[in-house]
């Protein structure tokens with residue numbers, strides 16, 4: 001179930017092939033997108049392929065609760081790494097917003113997500129659904145775990161600058177996607193990836209819910 005690729009370049013281009021094919025087959029594609037270090041190569045690949053994003057609609061998995069103009073906000077990240085480098089319409093790029101039911105309705109009214117790209121946290125989170133999150137969870141405010149704050153401190157000047165809360169899509173929201181791709185990069189992710197994909201399906205390991213989805217692919221490189 002875990003596809004092991006030779007390099008980060010291959011991981012990025014393999015997933016870019018999937019996104020490219022999806023957009024070419026269905027110009028009106030609805031995507032769920034992640035941030036973090038793992039998809040940076042994917043976004044570079046996609047930009048270099050000069051796809052037509054005119055009709056594509058995106059939903060980001062999560063946002064920190066922080067000033068959106070901050071360079072480390074996920075809104076800034078997406079503009080810098082993907083949106084400002086393609087012809088996507090800013091109005092088609094959605095981030096979780098309040099009221100959360102309206103955000104969820106926006107996803108539902110878009111006739112469903114064709115492709116959801118995920119990363120995985122070192123504690124098994126997907127989006128910011130930390131261990132213990134309900135498998136039925138929907139978009140909501142969450143407290144980030146100590147582990148996530150520590151992991152993400154590498155993007156900030158100091159650990160004290162890392163936001164402590166976020167808005168995340170729920171596990172229930174993610175699972176409604178028609179197709180899901182999980183990307184993981186680095187040896188430090190291998191153990192949790194194995195636990196999530198081959199171990200018990202439990203809310204203690206949020207990514208293990210993916211074992212219950214019938215159209216999931218996992219791509220890993222060390």
Ligand code: F6R
Nearest residue numbers: 034035036037038119120121127
């Ligand atoms: C970010 C997100 C997170 C990350 C995960 C891995 O939008 O949804 O679940 O995918 O924390 O982050 P990296 O890729 O930085 O290791």
